[in-house]
Amino acid sequence: MTTGTDRFERLFNPRGVVVVGASTHPGKFGFVALHNILANGYEGKVFATNREGAEILGITTLTSLADLPAGEVDLAFVCTPAASNPEVLGELAERGVTAAFIASAGYGEAGEEGRQAQDALVATAVELGMTIVGPNGQGLVSTPASLCAQIVAPFPPSGRIGIVSQSGNLVSSFMNYAVASGVGVSRAISVGNAAMLGVADVLGYLADDPETSVALVYVEGIEDGRDFFDALRYTCERMPVVVVKGGATAGGSRAAASHTGSMATDDRVFDGMCRQAGATRVATIEEAFDTAACFATQPLPAGPKVVVMTTVGGWGVMTADAMAATSLELVGLPADLREGLDGLLPPRWSRNNPIDLAGGETKDTIPAVLDLLADHPAVDSVIVLGVGIQANQGRMERDGPFFPDWGLERIVGFHDRQDRRYAEAAARCSAAAGKPFLVATELAVADPDNAAVEGVRDVGQYCFASSQRAVQSLAHLWAYARWRQRRA
Amino acid sequence: MTTPSGATSRTLSEAESKKFLGAVGLPLLSEHLATDPEAAGQAATAMGFPVVAKLCGEGIAHKTERGLVRLGLGDEEAVRQAASELLAEARDEDGAVSVLVAPMVRGSRELIAGVSRDPQFGFTVMIGIGGVFAEALGDVSLRLLPITRLDAEEMLEDLSSQVLLGPFRGEPAIDRAAVAEVLLALSEVVERHPEVVSVDLNPLIIVDGRPIAVDALVEVE
Numbered sequence: 001m002t003t004g005t006d007r008f009e010r011l012f013n014p015r016g017v018v019v020v021g022a023s024t025h026p027g028k029f030g031f032v033a034l035h036n037i038l039a040n041g042y043e044g045k046v047f048a049t050n051r052e053g054a055e056i057l058g059i060t061t062l063t064s065l066a067d068l069p070a071g072e073v074d075l076a077f078v079c080t081p082a083a084s085n086p087e088v089l090g091e092l093a094e095r096g097v098t099a100a101f102i103a104s105a106g107y108g109e110a111g112e113e114g115r116q117a118q119d120a121l122v123a124t125a126v127e128l129g130m131t132i133v134g135p136n137g138q139g140l141v142s143t144p145a146s147l148c149a150q151i152v153a154p155f156p157p158s159g160r161i162g163i164v165s166q167s168g169n170l171v172s173s174f175m176n177y178a179v180a181s182g183v184g185v186s187r188a189i190s191v192g193n194a195a196m197l198g199v200a201d202v203l204g205y206l207a208d209d210p211e212t213s214v215a216l217v218y219v220e221g222i223e224d225g226r227d228f229f230d231a232l233r234y235t236c237e238r239m240p241v242v243v244v245k246g247g248a249t250a251g252g253s254r255a256a257a258s259h260t261g262s263m264a265t266d267d268r269v270f271d272g273m274c275r276q277a278g279a280t281r282v283a284t285i286e287e288a289f290d291t292a293a294c295f296a297t298q299p300l301p302a303g304p305k306v307v308v309m310t311t312v313g314g315w316g317v318m319t320a321d322a323m324a325a326t327s328l329e330l331v332g333l334p335a336d337l338r339e340g341l342d343g344l345l346p347p348r349w350s351r352n353n354p355i356d357l358a359g360g361e362t363k364d365t366i367p368a369v370l371d372l373l374a375d376h377p378a379v380d381s382v383i384v385l386g387v388g389i390q391a392n393q394g395r396m397e398r399d400g401p402f403f404p405d406w407g408l409e410r411i412v413g414f415h416d417r418q419d420r421r422y423a424e425a426a427a428r429c430s431a432a433a434g435k436p437f438l439v440a441t442e443l444a445v446a447d448p449d450n451a452a453v454e455g456v457r458d459v460g461q462y463c464f465a466s467s468q469r470a471v472q473s474l475a476h477l478w479a480y481a482r483w484r485q486r487r488a
Numbered sequence: 489m490t491t492p493s494g495a496t497s498r499t500l501s502e503a504e505s506k507k508f509l510g511a512v513g514l515p516l517l518s519e520h521l522a523t524d525p526e527a528a529g530q531a532a533t534a535m536g537f538p539v540v541a542k543l544c545g546e547g548i549a550h551k552t553e554r555g556l557v558r559l560g561l562g563d564e565e566a567v568r569q570a571a572s573e574l575l576a577e578a579r580d581e582d583g584a585v586s587v588l589v590a591p592m593v594r595g596s597r598e599l600i601a602g603v604s605r606d607p608q609f610g611f612t613v614m615i616g617i618g619g620v621f622a623e624a625l626g627d628v629s630l631r632l633l634p635i636t637r638l639d640a641e642e643m644l645e646d647l648s649s650q651v652l653l654g655p656f657r658g659e660p661a662i663d664r665a666a667v668a669e670v671l672l673a674l675s676e677v678v679e680r681h682p683e684v685v686s687v688d689l690n691p692l693i694i695v696d697g698r699p700i701a702v703d704a705l706v707e708v709e
Contacts, residue, residue, distance in 0.1 A: 225609030229632060268614075269606045272630035275646065276639055486638055 014075035022048035137192025138168025159184020162212035236278030311386030316354030388452030423455030
């Protein structure tokens with residue numbers, strides 16, 4: 001891990017950007033990189049170089065870096081062939097450019113000759129006092145700067161998740177989830193071959209980045225284990241870190257060796273190292289984003305006690321089962337809370353946790369139940385199930401042959417408003433009580449336009465695609481909260 | 489043998505290993521080294537029966553596989569007999585040998601603990617469920633050294649077989665603080681002796697809830 005935020009500032013908040021090796025061919029990286037920077041609202045100056053000086057996307061390109069105005073550009077996005085890059089770095093340094101993302105391939109991933117070229121490139125950068133990321137990386141994103149300096153889509157909504165990855169395409173996967181859920185990203189970077197800057201270095205920056213509140217990490221191999229551990233622990237003392245590791249098994253490890261040239265890691269050591277550092281290790285990409293989004297949008301629970309509120313029984317049963325395998329506790333309802341609920345619900349309600357409303361809710365029942373749970377000290381977290389059902393029926397009616405007659409227009413509107421209210425109530429209760437309130441429904445995937453799902457998204461929260469996934473993420477929140485409490 | 493750092497290493501004999509580890513307060517079985525059957529018998533009588541007798545020497549690492557452990561010896565004559573048989577089993581490559589006599593401890597639960605060097609992360613400490621199914625279960629937890637007491641306690645929490653750590657078959661729950669002390673002592677060993685390559689405590693037998701290291705091997709550079 002290296003400290004010093006200045007060089008990262010030039011990467012993530014550059015005064016200007018130059019694309020070196022821009023292309024007129026829309027299929028080339030040199031075109032895509034320029035397109036993505038220009039298309040996503042970056043407000044700094046943008047330059048590009050092209051051997052013919054062609055006009056590309058409205059930019060009059062420079063035939064030589066010597067024509068780049070001095071002192072106006074901090075970051076270069078380099079798409080030129082590996083062989084010309086040492087010279088490119090020299091010219092950039094002369095014009096005051098101090099950071100470069102090297103997208104070019106043909107380095108460490110391409111055999112012995114490439115490795116030598118990579119070492120030489122790093123030596124040149126060190127000599128010039130430049131910071132280089134990559135080579136063989138897909139780029140970086142910085143939403144506070146509206147900067148999309150990468151050769152892949154998407155550009156995510158702005159938010160609090162900082163992503164660093166040894167695989168560029170996994171950065172895209174995470175950002176696709178961000179687009180779908182609305183839970184956004186602060187910074188994202190693919191370190192490629194990590195010739196100069198590695199995952200540990202970026203973590204050290206994210207740890208102190210005011211725009212980031214949770215770090216999301218994908219790694220395959222660790223060069224310097226102690227350095228990684230130190231960076232991880234430093235970051236975990238400041239914010240949660242979600243880690244997903246490729247190559248955890250023998251088969252995956254062989255694949256990682258050919259993908260990033262990573263040496264196999266003893267998975268039991270890696271796992272213990274994560275626990276020791278306070279990191280949240282997850283097994284899959286979905287679990288990684290679920291958990292990062294949960295950290296980014298919910299307060300940490302004060303304890304393990306969870307109440308599940310559901311409009312119908314089956315979901316509650318499955319959620320109780322899912323919770324049994326975690327350190328979360330399906331808390332027994334205290335007498336005063338049960339009495340409070342008796343006053344709101346018909347006599348057939350479950351009278352236990354999960355709170356099964358048994359279809360007995362009227363217009364204001366669900367928000368009132370959520371308020372009771374928010375206020376009760378025996379409840380650390382709440383999982384809300386069964387929202388969206390009414391709006392789902394409403395959708396069938398709206399799309400059916402009888403709409404808007406037979407009173408359908410009025411009832412469909414009512415259902416949508418109600419489901420939206422439930423999402424808003426959950427968010428309001430979470431903020432007021434400082435407790436996690438997680439909403440889960442498969443409609444998050446099945447019908448993202450459902451009013452409940454949309455409602456959750458509109459209040460800046462994350463709608464879990466299943467109760468099991470909500471339980472899994474909440475268990476991670478509690479594990480991190482406990483790690484912090486024990487070390488306070 | 490070659491260590492990760494490229495230097496050659498050697499394994500200390502069980503007696504040497506225990507002497508090495510006793511200095512940091514690891515709960516080791518009291519024992520006596522005898523060079524002849526007569527002395528072995530007398531040592532056993534002095535510590536009380538039953539006892540175990542093992543052949544001990546710098547070149548001997550896998551006693552059980554070679555049949556060099558005699559358990560449950562009930563009187564002085566049995567100890568003398570076992571000692572003379574064990575001494576007769578010695579091979580040239582075992583180096584100087586002697587017979588190690590120790591009280592026989594019984595417990596239905598065993599843990600394993602140890603230290604090793606990981607090529608990427610350096611020194612690690614491990615605790616796991618021991619016994620004949622240890623490898624098949626693979627229920628272990630590791631940390632990087634050095635560790636804190638909290639790390640040690642959390643390592644025990646990591647183990648899947650929590651039922652085995654509670655009250656079990658009429659025996660009390662495992663004294664988690666005592667196990668944590670073992671792990672902290674292993675951490676201390678490495679701080680004091682960076683020349684250590686590995687430490688293997690197998691088994692740690694649980695007697696009245698407390699761990700006792702019945703066998704110990706230390707490998708140094």
